[in-house]
Amino acid sequence: MTKDQVEILLVEDDPEDLELTMRALSDEHVCNRIQVARDGEEALDFLFCRGPYSERDPNSHPKLILLDLKLPKVDGLEVLEQIKRDPRTQLVPVVILTSSRQEQDMIQGYHLGANSYIQKPVDFDQFRTTIKHLGYYWLLVNQPPPEPAFERGVFHESALLK
Amino acid sequence: MGVFAAARDITERKRVEDELKELNASLERRVAERTSDLLAVNQELESFNYSVSHDLRAPLRHIDGFSKILMADYGGALLDDGRRCVDHIREGARRMGRMVDELLELSRTSRRDVSKQLTGVKAVVAEVIQELKPDTEDREIEWRIGELPFAYCDPTLTRQVFVNLLNNAVKFTRDRKPAVIEVGQIASPGETVLYVRDNGVGFNIKYADKLFGVFQRLHRREDFEGTGVGLATVQRIVQKHGGRIWAEAELEKGATFFFTLEPAGQRHMEEPELATVLAGNKS
Numbered sequence: 001m002t003k004d005q006v007e008i009l010l011v012e013d014d015p016e017d018l019e020l021t022m023r024a025l026s027d028e029h030v031c032n033r034i035q036v037a038r039d040g041e042e043a044l045d046f047l048f049c050r051g052p053y054s055e056r057d058p059n060s061h062p063k064l065i066l067l068d069l070k071l072p073k074v075d076g077l078e079v080l081e082q083i084k085r086d087p088r089t090q091l092v093p094v095v096i097l098t099s100s101r102q103e104q105d106m107i108q109g110y111h112l113g114a115n116s117y118i119q120k121p122v123d124f125d126q127f128r129t130t131i132k133h134l135g136y137y138w139l140l141v142n143q144p145p146p147e148p149a150f151e152r153g154v155f156h157e158s159a160l161l162k
Numbered sequence: 163m164g165v166f167a168a169a170r171d172i173t174e175r176k177r178v179e180d181e182l183k184e185l186n187a188s189l190e191r192r193v194a195e196r197t198s199d200l201l202a203v204n205q206e207l208e209s210f211n212y213s214v215s216h217d218l219r220a221p222l223r224h225i226d227g228f229s230k231i232l233m234a235d236y237g238g239a240l241l242d243d244g245r246r247c248v249d250h251i252r253e254g255a256r257r258m259g260r261m262v263d264e265l266l267e268l269s270r271t272s273r274r275d276v277s278k279q280l281t282g283v284k285a286v287v288a289e290v291i292q293e294l295k296p297d298t299e300d301r302e303i304e305w306r307i308g309e310l311p312f313a314y315c316d317p318t319l320t321r322q323v324f325v326n327l328l329n330n331a332v333k334f335t336r337d338r339k340p341a342v343i344e345v346g347q348i349a350s351p352g353e354t355v356l357y358v359r360d361n362g363v364g365f366n367i368k369y370a371d372k373l374f375g376v377f378q379r380l381h382r383r384e385d386f387e388g389t390g391v392g393l394a395t396v397q398r399i400v401q402k403h404g405g406r407i408w409a410e411a412e413l414e415k416g417a418t419f420f421f422t423l424e425p426a427g428q429r430h431m432e433e434p435e436l437a438t439v440l441a442g443n444k445s
């Protein structure tokens with residue numbers, strides 16, 4: 001784990017929501033290294049070291065992805081699907097952070113393998129508390145997958161042998 | 163002669179049969195059209211709801227968030243009046259958020275399919291009162307629950323009716339010591355008429371037609387909190403069951419809300435043992 005490893009990849013298109021989320025993250029001292037992607041394509045480029053991110057170290061993974069659903073270019077659920085389908089990225093926890101509490105979105109999100117689904121509260125104090133708990137849990141309490149785990153896919157046969 | 167008469171009859175009968183077939187076919191077509199229209203309207207409602215839930219919430223979040231940041235970063239420079247303004251801005255956003263949630267809930271309730279089944283009203287009411295206990299611990303409330311029947315209704319929606327009516331009764335009897343809340347049934351042939359009565363502040367009967375309007379309120383917000391969707395929801399549910407709801411009240415004396423449900427007995431006449439049991443319970 002390198003010193004400048006990105007801890008959180010925040011995928012958010014709305015500029016005001018972005019500012020409020022960044023403010024909440026900083027108010028609650030959640031972490032320092034936040035990478036922002038403003039649409040689905042940028043998120044995937046970052047994660048798969050493509051396009052403007054082709055120089056990025058492919059062995060470096062964020063500890064957490066905060067994913068909004070309604071994104072331009074590539075939709076949030078599609079981003080989720082690609083993340084969870086690829087062995088290089090499928091182990092990174094993805095927390096869906098969205099306005100929507102539509103059942104369809106939740107069903108799809110969970111089916112595609114989201115680790116958590118959070119509806120952004122309207123009240124900013126509540127939002128900050130939510131972000132604080134999120135950050136604390138996923139960055140401090142939760143043990144991220146160790147590097148060797150990324151070397152093989154989830155359904156690789158040898159993972160089941162022991 | 164007989165053969166020609168018979169032939170004429172057969173032709174006549176064939177003509178009538180053909181007409182009937184054509185009529186049926188045209189009715190089927192119309193049903194299909196209406197069904198497709200209905201599906202289209204439902205689709206539109208779905209997207210409308212999605213917009214309400216998703217798109218309206220975002221600017222509300224922004225209003226609340228940035229006014230909070232304004233307070234945090236510049237509160238000192240704002241002086242008391244300025245801070246009060248920001249509080250009002252935030253309260254407005256929060257209230258609208260609640261209204262958005264309640265509208266959504268109301269719309270979901272309206273679109274729910276009513277799943278009627280044999281329901282013990284007494285058990286439903288007992289459950290709702292039990293759930294109100296934590297909120298009424300410090301209150302002096304006399305609950306008078308009469309003999310309540312079985313009815314043929316959707317248990318979840320019926321529960322919602324009692325949640326809303328009893329919550330209102332508890333709310334509007336806040337200053338009564340004791341508050342007296344009654345739930346009972348009045349005799350009415352062919353239908354089950356239930357009522358919830360309280361000895362609270364009541365309302366002026368001349369505004370009765372506003373009672374069930376969405377967001378319509380008959381009391382000042384500073385006197386009694388609430389967005390005014392509770393009774394609209396109750397009315398929708400009762401109407402979806404094919405029933406009716408009405409109220410009687412007097413200012414400062416209290417209010418009674420009546421509503422009808424389908425009695426259990428009628429639907430279950432084909433189950434003789436059950437019908438006997440229900441008939442026995444009616445006293």
